[in-house]
Amino acid sequence: MQRWSRRRTHFPLLALFFSVFILASILYNERNIGQIHESKDQQVPITHKNFLTSVPPKVSTNNEPKLAAASLDRFTTCASTQQYHGRRTETVYHKLEFSQRGGKQQSCDLFSGKWVFDNTSYPLYDESDCPYMSDQLACRKHGRTDLGYQNWRWQPHNCNLKRWNATEMWEKLRGKRLMFVGDSLNRGQWISMVCLLQSVIPVDKRSMSPNAPLTIFRAEEYNATVEFYWAPLLVESNSDDPVNHRLNDRIIRPDSVLKHASQWEKADILIFNTYLWWRQGPVKLLWSNEKSGICEELDGIGAVELAMEAWADWVASKVNPLKKKVFFVTMSPTHLWSREWEPNTEGNCYQEKNPIDMEGYWGSGSDLPTMRVVDKVVDRLRSKVSILNITQLSEYRKDGHPSIYRKFWESLSPQQLSNPASYSDCIHWCLPGVPDVWNELLFNSL
Template sequence: MQRWSRRKPHLQLLAFLFIGFIMLTIFYNESSIQQIHEDSDQDNHNQKIVYIKPNVPRNSRLRAPEILDRFSICNSSREYSGKKIMWVDPTRESGRRWVSDTEKCDVFSGKWVFDNISYPLYKESDCPYMSDQLACHKHGRPDLGYQYWRWQPHNCNLKRWNVTEMWEKLRGKRLMFVGDSLNRGQWISMVCLLQSVIPSNKRSMSPNAPLTIFTAEEYNATVEFLWAPLLVESNSDDPVNHRLADRIMRPDSVLKHSSKWEHADILVFNTYLWWRQGPVKLLWSTEENGICEELDGLGAMELAMGAWADWVATKVNPLKKRVFFVTMSPTHLWKREWESGSEGNCYGEKSPINDEGYWGSGSDLPTMRMVEKVLSRLRSKVTVLNITQLSEYRKEGHPSIYRKFWETFSPEQLLNPATYSDCIHWCLPGVPDVWNELLFHFL
């Protein structure tokens, strides 16, 4: 008993130390768990989306952001911060069909019918404003079949083009196309469709500039084109010198362009092709140090569409101004997509695709879904001209090699015409005339 009692103090000391160790361990673990939760909360806080209000005029007392041009550069670059464009309500979504609610049928769903009696609606040689980029017959195209196709919707008819009626719709108004070279092609088509009934001394065309204007004195009307390929301000806003390796844009501002388009009565917008040419550099209006962020084309396009949609949502009264948005124009760069196992592209094609529902890689479905999401929130403020599917069938409608090229081709390229064929733009008369028939239908 005596020996046992002598060991007891040692056991008590060991027990005390053990209990202390356990308590310290528990306290440390609780502290660690708490810190993990705090760190996690902090991470979640850091990942919270920051919404930027677009199209905010700069206070004159503050240094306004420098206007972007083809000489603009980024002083440095960093990863995309995750900022989003805030317009109307950034969390609200609503469904909408891409067909006017007043339509009894879908005029965008149909087939192409060969019609060499009613078409073409004008002759290439009769339009003094024809572009050398689109004048395929002038530049040697031997077949003219591409001019004779009429779009026939299923179960209904497209309103027949009437030049006098169209001019009456435009009397005293400004019709403006805003966008890239594909939208410029639609503008040239419209001018060619309209100009024939205007005496030569009563019509005029301003010199090529960011804003080019066709004027018809008799109707006190203009048909205009504004070069704005990204819709928002960018370093590619020069209509001639815009082939730049790096695209730089202000994702939160259309103010530079909207100052020119805001007074138009009818606006026709497009954008798509330029977003498929690699990542885009973002220079926010609030950035004063020239630091750019870099984002993929689809993400950058969504930001630009948000800034554009903010202008439409806040500035457009549908009773006074009509706004149209033209969906993406398809390309035909890979012949194997409509003819399995084949090489080449649109070069040599002479007839449309007959496979109803055909869809090639030149039309990007994620982009279409993003655009539909944006436009659905604008509801009645925008009429959608969904030209994508109907244009997909027209693989033979591109200029291919039958246009003016400003670059010089190597002997190897000349021996293989498919290597330099233009399978992006469209011959005139041709597919863009139908886009304008759709515009006329909805007006």
């Protein structure tokens, strides 16, 4: 397995604390990831808070919380909370042997390389030519004038990526369902894939389903779909509504992916991710057989391990690699602290125009302990799961985030407007941009 880089940049403990605090604030205010189009005459103000937001939240008239519902939703609460007692599920995943490894061995490490400026071949599409572009990711539309972020090509060491070809990709997808499953970063990769593919399909032969937990782009002549399913924590949670998930507490069923698996199990090619939503702090666990509404509480790293194991059990028991391809995308890094790549500065990704040229650079936006948890779980599934290790190559791209050049949803105060870095989105990625390269890597891996 492609291992994570071990090089780290060091900074004071106080900076780490504030980094976690800011990221927690961002995630707490996340609302919706599902909407792609907005009405042209809909007036939506902007906000410095909702970095993971795409549409304003819907208002529900149901204000009464409920305890331990059969299926979790945003009104589910815990009757009480106690310390995690160490419970785990002894199922298929734990019985797999490490010798169950297989799959095609690549002659070249596609994930190790450098970024090369190439304004001849890149970008692979024009932002304004993709009718499915998200206003959250359309940086040029929202005022960004330095467009060099669109012109960087990923160059692996000692080999080349196969050139992107939309028609060839559609042939790989003919008669198949390609589904991205995860959070807003995986949704960004899905939008990138749709933008990369849609131009070769006649307008009357393509369609996009209404926005929902499962959103589907369909190409009739290939009898193929490219889909996105909102499941930010992989297991069932109270954050599974793609619109309403602004919550004080994250509550998960650590032993159950059944609700989500019923949506993704019939896809032919699956692209999973999970990461950011585990960095908010402690997570509450409500086990499937718990009838009294009593939750346990566990730190984010422990909770993501339980969730990954539940996901891995589904993969181990349900995935036939001869019929279904499964990929897991590693962490997408954030760039919240410029002092990590430029000492003695106090900014973030705002006004960054070039990649980091320090090979092996590693910032605090990529959390090694969490990555090791994912590594440990996925390592047992190597005969069934392939890794798309986008972390190191994305670490270099401090210039690729929307920063202030995206649509927000609430008005900014004069104080905020005077300090653009305070509301910069250094989590998501402009399109065209970095996620297109993730999809080129996927194209080369199919």
